[in-house]
Amino acid sequence: MPKTRGEIKKNNLLSCAACPKFIEDNVYLKCIYCFKNFHNLCVGIASSDKSTGSTINTWECPDCKVARKRGGDNSNTPLRGATATYSPPTISDSAQNVTMRRREMSPQPSLTSTDIRNIIREELELVQNSLIDKFKHIVRDMVKEEIHSFESTIEATEKAIAFLNDEYDTIKKNLDMHLQNLSEIRK
Ligand SMILES: [Zn+2]
Numbered sequence: 001m002p003k004t005r006g007e008i009k010k011n012n013l014l015s016c017a018a019c020p021k022f023i024e025d026n027v028y029l030k031c032i033y034c035f036k037n038f039h040n041l042c043v044g045i046a047s048s049d050k051s052t053g054s055t056i057n058t059w060e061c062p063d064c065k066v067a068r069k070r071g072g073d074n075s076n077t078p079l080r081g082a083t084a085t086y087s088p089p090t091i092s093d094s095a096q097n098v099t100m101r102r103r104e105m106s107p108q109p110s111l112t113s114t115d116i117r118n119i120i121r122e123e124l125e126l127v128q129n130s131l132i133d134k135f136k137h138i139v140r141d142m143v144k145e146e147i148h149s150f151e152s153t154i155e156a157t158e159k160a161i162a163f164l165n166d167e168y169d170t171i172k173k174n175l176d177m178h179l180q181n182l183s184e185i186r187k
């Protein structure tokens with residue numbers, strides 16, 4: 001029996017997908033999904049009903065209808081499955097996760113003291129590293145601030161020294177002048 005889309009095989013006649021006979025009176029239905037041709041009578045439609053003939057392009061064969069319904073059911077099933085996994089299975093899943101987490105958390109008897117020590121060491125190293133990082137940041141900030149204030153202090157000190165130098169120079173000049181005056185008077 002020709003199966004490939006039920007198309008022409010002999011004498012330019014279409015074959016029916018439901019029975020071994022060819023479609024001779026040109027009254028048939030073509031499925032819009034599988035493109036197979038059917039005698040109207042083979043799919044339970046009166047052959048006199050011309051309106052359901054090959055010109056109709058919305059007809060769906062029983063096989064495809066069933067398959068699509070199943071498909072529809074299938075498309076519903078994941079939803080049902082999804083809601084199912086969202087309610088009770090999720091609980092069991094999370095319960096499993098919890099038990100797994102508990103297993104990870106609590107030291108099992110199969111864990112040796114060395115294992116536990118290693119785990120604790122690793123945890124401590126993690127904490128240490130993060131603390132060191134934080135400490136580094138804090139110190140960096142502090143040093144930055146310190147350097148900044150130190151720089152401004154140096155700047156202020158330099159100004160003060162320069163000022164004192166000037167003052168000293170004037171005082172020394174005045175003093176020299178006075179001393180000179182004094183020595184002249186004594187002469
Ligand atoms: Zn037929």
Ligand SMILES: [Zn+2]
Pocket residue numbers: 031032033034035036060061062063064065
């Ligand atoms: Zn079909």
